[in-house]
Amino acid sequence: MNILDVRGLTIQGTDRRVLVDDISLTIAPGERLGLIGESGSGKSLTALALLGLLPEGMAAAGSVELAGTQVVGASDRQLTGVRGRDAAIVFQEPLTALDPLMRVGRQVAEPLGTRRRLRGSALKRAVVAALEQVRLPEPERIARSFPHEISGGQRQRVALAMALACDPKLLIADEPTTALDVSVQAEMLDLIDTLVRERDMAVLFISHDLAVVAKVTDRALVMKDGRAVEEGDIREIVRAPRAPYTKALVDSARTLESALDLRSPR
């Protein structure tokens, strides 16, 4: 059975404008799917709809089956059961997931305490282990810090630790490296790649950057103006894009790459 089975997902904004139009996709256990498209193409709304997290007033229609639960039209109680356990999300901006007024350790402890029913020193050890897992140095110090006292890259690692805390079957990563300094982007990408591989976790990886998607996924769906324009094996897409929009994406990634190649000898 697929972890995720999306059929005809359509999302309307508060003004009834169709923002995501008839998207279908599936993700099998352990599979990695990339969602590529320019800003405003509907990638983030698609991701939010998978967990029933659309902004107030927006409406989803169609079918989103996540580990057997129908998310479209689900009650809050059903959604609470699905979030974290079946799928967890990492956002572009780590502060979205973090409470600025709460120490990092308490925030990581929350999902661990609820899902794994840990308390006291066992919970403390689990928090430190979760922070170590995302390769954070000095996990005890980080646990005692407030989000603003650590770097952006460290905050994104904390957000990843929280997302992985309940061992979800699917990790949704929405532009997880875009807000980070270029110097830490590659490290974050490697970390996600390693952690999901170790856990055999399925991934929906969202990015406007074809090179990033090609690094971490097997298959990709290309979106433009809320619609799917192409889907297939990521290597095939890069080698022989079919849709004109995908071709333009591949060409611009190549131009950038050759510009960088020209620079590298210096």
Ligand SMILES: Nc1ncnc2c1ncn2[C@@H]1O[C@H](COP(=O)(O)OP(=O)(O)OP(=O)(O)O)[C@@H](O)[C@H]1O
């Ligand atoms: N909260 C909102 N209220 C109204 N319109 C929204 C809201 N969020 C997104 N939209 C609109 O929905 C469309 C799709 O947005 P979405 O954020 O899903 O795109 P995206 O591909 O993820 O782009 P980005 O990479 O910039 O986040 C856009 O036209 C956007 O303006």
